[in-house]
Amino acid sequence: MIDAENITKSYFTGTPNELTVLKNVNFHVEKGEFVAVVGASGSGKSTLMNILGALDKPTSGGYALDGEPLEKLSDNQLSAIRNRKIGFVFQNFNLIPRVTALKNVELPLFYMGVGGAERERKSRELLELVEMADRAKHVPNELSGGQKQRVAIARSLANDPAIILADEPTGALDSKTGLMVMDIFTRINRDGRTIVLITHNPELARMAGRVITLSDGEIISDERVKGGAIA
C-alpha cells in the first residue's frame, strides 16, 4: 500500500545550515495495517507523514502509493490522489470555520464532484458513525475538542479512502477522549482500512498492530505488537 524507498528530506539544501530531517527512510505498509509512528519531538514524524500524504515532496527517494509512483504527478493529479485515496486527521482538527460539521464532512465529496443530495446522505451516515449526527448543523466553534476530532475523522472517511493518515489526533484531547478517538480508529481499521497514526502516547501506540520508532530522521525500531490491532 505504502512503499517509500530511501526517502530523504532536507531543508535549506545547498546552504551551510542544511538540515536533513529524514535520512534514507524505508517505509512499507501493507493494506489493512494499523501502524503507529512514535519518536521524540523533532524526529521527523510529521515530515514523513506529509510526504506519505502527498502534501510534501521528498528531497530524494521514491514513493509509491497503492502501486502508483507520485514523483512525476502534477499538482492536480496529487489533489486527486489526496481526494480519493487519503483521509487526513490533524492534531488541530483543521475544520473549516463558519461551516457546519455536515458541510465540513461533505468537503472531500464536494471536491470529488458528488452531487448535493448524495453528499449530504453520505455525510450524515458518517456523522452517525462517529456519534455526531445530532451536531450536524453546528459550526466548529460550538463543538468540544473531542467532538471536533470526531467530525474530522468522519470527514477523513468521506471519500472512502484506502489510507487514513493521522498526525497526533489525540494530542489536543484528554486521555479519556483520546481513548474514544482511538476506539474509532480501531473500528475503522477492522473494516479493512490502512491507518498510519503518529502519537506521543505509548499506551495508545500499543493499540496499533505495529509500532515504528523514529529518531533523528531515522527508523530505529519497527515492531509488531502482540494483542494489538491487525498487523
Place this chain on the structure above:
Amino acid sequence: MIFENILLAIGSLRANKMRSLLTMLGIIIGITSVIAIMTVGNSMSASVSDQLSVFGTGNISVYIQEKSEDTGNTPLFMRSATLSESGGIVPDSRSSSKAPDSEDLMTQDMIDAFAEAFRGRIDGVSQARPVADSAQARDGELYANVSVYGVNAAFENANRIELVAGRFINASDVAGNRGVAVVSEKAIQNMFAGETPEGALGRQLKTYANGGINVYTIVGVYKYTRSVLSVSSVAEKDIRTNLYIPVSVAMMDSVEKNFSSVTAVAAKGVNVVSLTSEIENYFRSVYARNEDFGVAANNMESELSAITNALDQISMAIALIAAISLLVGGIGVMNIMLVSVTERTREIGTRKALGARNSHIRLQFVTEAAIIAVIGGVIGIILGVSGGTALVSFLDVPMIIDPLTVFGTIVFSMCIGIFFGYYPANKAAKLNPIDALRYE
C-alpha cells in the same frame, strides 16, 4: 459548484460585515455616481428635447442683432436666450447694447422679399406679434384666460399647431384683415361650457384687454397639451392659453409696424445648417448700409446638437471620475482579498489536503470578490437611482431609468470583482499545501 461557492462567499462576508462594507465603499461610490449621472443626464436631455420638440428642428430663427455683438459659434444655451413668439429661440442682447430703433427692424416688405427669395427652400416665414399677454375671452358670464397673438399662416407649421376643428389663420385672413380667431380646446371648455370644438366654430367671442374690447369669430380650435414641465398650481378654469388672430389685425392697433424676429421653416430635405448661413448672407447685403444692426440666424438643429453635446461632455467628465473611483474600489477589493487569503491560509491548506484542485481554490476566491463587487454594485444602483431621482425632481425634469444600464452596471461590477479578485485568488490557488497547513 458555483452556487456552493456563492453560499460560501456570502458566509465569509457575513463573518466580516464591517470590513466587507468598507471594501464595497469604493465600488458603491463609483456605481452610485455612474447611475446618478446617467439618470440625471438621460432625464435632462429628454427634457431638453421635449422642450424643443414643440418647434420643428427645421425652424430657423432670423433676428436683429447688433453688429458689434460677435457671438461666433457660441451655442445659444450658453448665453441667455428667449423663445421668440414666432417659434424659435433668440439670444438676449447684452445689457450694454443699445436697443434697435424701428427703422433697424425688419419691415413687412423685407420679410416678404426674404420669403420670395427663398421660395421652395422654406415653407414660409412665421411671424407673430404679441397683442395682450393677459386677456380674457368672454361669452356672457363664462371666461377663459388667454394671451392674444397676431400670427400669419406659416406660424402653424413653425409651432406644430395641431388643430382639432376648423382651420388655422390663413393668408387671406391676413390679407383681408379678418376678425377671426383660433383658440385652444381649453378655452372652449372654459368659455362655452359643454361645447364641442366643432360646435364652437363660427361662434363669437369677445376679448377684454388693455381696456379695449374686440370681437372675433372662431374659425379653428387647436389641441391643448399641458407641458410636462409646467407644475403650475393654477386652477383648470384659470389656465391661460394662446389665442391667435391674423397678424394684420394685430398690426392695426400697433405703433410698431416692423419685426425684430421671424422664424423661417426649412422645407423638407433642405440642409438646415447651410440654409441658415445662406439666410445670414442674404440679410448681410440687405443690412449692408446699417452701421449698428444686422440680421443673425440660428437653427434648432444646431442648438439641439450643441446642447446634447454639452450634456454628453459633462456626463463623460463625471463618468471619468466615476471610473477612477471604481478603479480605487477595485483595488480595495483586491487588497481585502489579499488579507482574506492570508488569514485563511490554513483553510486553503486544509482544502488542498482534502483534494481541492488549484482551480477550486481560485474559483472560491474569485467568486467571493465578485460577490463583494456585485453587492456593492447593487447598493450603488439603489443609492444612485434614489439620488438621481432626488436630483431629477429638484431639476423638475421627468425621471428616466434605463433597465439596460442597471443590468449592465451589475455585470460591470461583477467584472471588476473578477478582475481585481483574480490576482489574490490565484495567489491562494498556488499556495503549497504543506506551507499553507503549517501557516501560523
